[in-house]
Amino acid sequence: MPSARALRPEFVREQVQEHDFNVVNKPLGAWERIRDNAVARRLFILAVLACIWQGYASYLDNSLVLPTFSETMRTFLSRIANGELVLKSWVSIKVLLQGYMIGLVLALVLTILAMASRLGNDLLETLTAMLNPLPAIALLPLALIWLGLGDPSIIFVLVHAVMWPIALNTHSGFMGVSGTMRMVGRNYGLSGVRFVGKILIPAAFPSILSGLKIGWAFAWRTLIAAELVFGTSSGSGGLGWFIYENKNLLDIPAVFSGLFTVIIIGLLIENFVFRIIEQRTIRKWGMHS
């Protein structure tokens, strides 16, 4: 006996045309958009934190321990207006960039050496295993003996802070480049430096970028710490020195504005420089994980 299933009629339908749909592209409301905006949400969190700070500091009413948010902002703005904070930040950033660049180049050389030979690979792995866990600031006393009081010592410490995380990440990025992509590169006749430049570096860019970010964070912390430890380096100190100096003067609102500047610069670099690099590279290429 044929089952009821087989008796069902067949049918073919015409497709509904696009203009017959009711909703194709409906704009979202303003409130919905604000709630979907990560920047807006974070600004909200910052505003709440500032309110808590202001409230607690007003309650304490002791600007030697905790100045209010408004007082800190006033000091911050006046120190920026008279150019002091701008100058100190610039001194810090200049030293930082020198250390960062040298560290980056050394890391790349070391990584390319590691890719070129097995011995280079062992060298990189041994060195990073030994030196990466060593806090850069711990080398500062030695650096002072070797290089004297001044920028070279700080740069030495910064190079150490930057080099190992970047080398480690770049190396693991290179190792992770798929066999297929390597074969594609070799198929079109790429080898040596051209192979590294045209295949390995872009293919490993997500890892390299995260190495650059970690390196930046390490360098920034190390720099401020180094400036705090031995104060002025070459006549005009940086941000760390600004904090240290104002603590000695018991100008606590200025200490807070120094810390505030450190945070602001960190946020700016993270959210603008690195974010933009990320958007123009790995996000555009669909390589972020």
Added chain:
Amino acid sequence: MEQAGTDEQPLLRVEGVTLQYKTREHLVTATYRVDFEVFPSDRFVLLGPSGCGKSTLLKAVGGYLNPVEGRIVLKGATVTKPGPDRVMVFQEFDQLLPWKTVKQNVMFALEASGRLSGPEAADRAMAYIEKVKLTRFADNYPHMLSGGMKQRVAIARGMAMEPDILLMDEPFAALDALTRRKMQDELLQLWEDTHFTVLFVTHSIPEAIRIGNRILLLSPHPGQVKAELNSDGTDPEDPDTNERLSERIHRMLFAEINSIEEPPIHA
């Protein structure tokens, strides 16, 4: 030595090639003394079950692996390293460089190999992108494309090089069945246009019959030549044995395995 009825020389000669590779614990023999010849405009298919070394053989023709015995000769010259005269199309989607657009991917191949540069490379790239019907997507990045489109870009990139021989390593294996079928048709269409020479690796018997005009059957562990057959793209019935080509191939590839595992059922 000339083929009967033609004065063409083989384009590619594989002569007694034994291939071995090392794993962590073993030295594996992938193929043992494999011979075959590919003539210009051949659609030559290497067909066999997994473990027959067909992909390894293709990589050796690509120059990524040197034979321990025998040699591979392309246009009279022994193959020793990879080169742009033999372009590989892989199964994996990550053969496209994700940081380049479709057009840049094709141009990259032309420029890196020194074939063409600048506007000439761009023109050639666009011509081949049009052949695979992706002109609209020329400025898209690979991650925005479907699997089938990615493989079409890879094929366009390979063909734009106008290599002596195109080496395809199961290029449609990662696609869904409908897309795979469409891609096979498109590849044949492209072949109708330019009559390029292609060496195609697959483990699918229907695909081998559709794509190939000549099919080399390899038996596994290690890969050895089992037979070399002609195909006209259909699956004809042999009047003598009443057996279809696909059945014949299937029997040849799996007969031994079956006879070991289970006794034949029919008398």
